[in-house]
Structure formats: C-alpha cells, structure tokens
Amino acid sequence: MAKYENWIPIFSSGTDYEADIVRDRLDDSGIPAVVLTQRDHAFNLNVSDLAEVNVLVPPDHAESAREILETKLTDAELEEAALAADPNAPDAHDPDDEARLDSGYDRTDLSVPDEDDDNDNA
Known part of the structure; x- marks a missing residue:
C-alpha cells in the first residue's frame, strides 16, 4: 500500500462497480486512479463504513479528477462510448485475479511459514 500512501480519495461509494466506473473514466482521461475497497465481501455488506469503496488519485491530479x-x-x-x-x-483479469483484486488481498501471503521462520520468532 506504500505506493498509494499519499493518494487522495476523490469518490466514495458502497459498491465496487460504481467505483470501477469512476476509476475507468479517470483512467480514460489520463489520470491514474485506484480503487480501495473496505467492503466485507464475505458477507456482501453494502451499507455504512463496512462497505466503503474509494477511488484514490495522486495529489497532483486531485483537482483535475x-x-x-x-x-x-x-x-x-454516452452513446458514442457505448457504440465504441x-x-x-x-x-481485463481472469476470475481468480479479479476476485483477489476486489478483495484487497492482492499482496497478502497466506502460505504456511517455513519452520525456520517459526524458530526465529520463538
């Protein structure tokens, strides 16, 4: 997450698809944007702070965004875009990659630690 640490949220929603549309619109305009979801996909919540999905941009692109x-x-x-x-x-991604990206766990290592790692922490 360090790469996006200083990025600014410019859009918030309760659904992933709305945030994806906003991110795509910004991307099409040449503004880098990422979706940061706090949704609990296990329970498919879509209300309150447990379902917040944000679109973030670099600080120098916030005003343009x-x-x-x-x-x-x-x-x-809209019609021109639809026809094009x-x-x-x-x-853009295979279903496994899409699920991992949507969950926010694209960088989490869930593998079993080596025995050497366990001994180092003891």
Missing part, C-alpha cells in the same frame, strides 16, 4: 467527475456527459457522448465498446473484448 474532481473537475472530470463534475462534468456531466451528454447523451451523445467492443462487446467481444476479453476480460
């Missing part, structure tokens, strides 16, 4: 999100897309722009989308495009 807010301006983009405040700009409403016209029906013509490739319905046969492959998924």
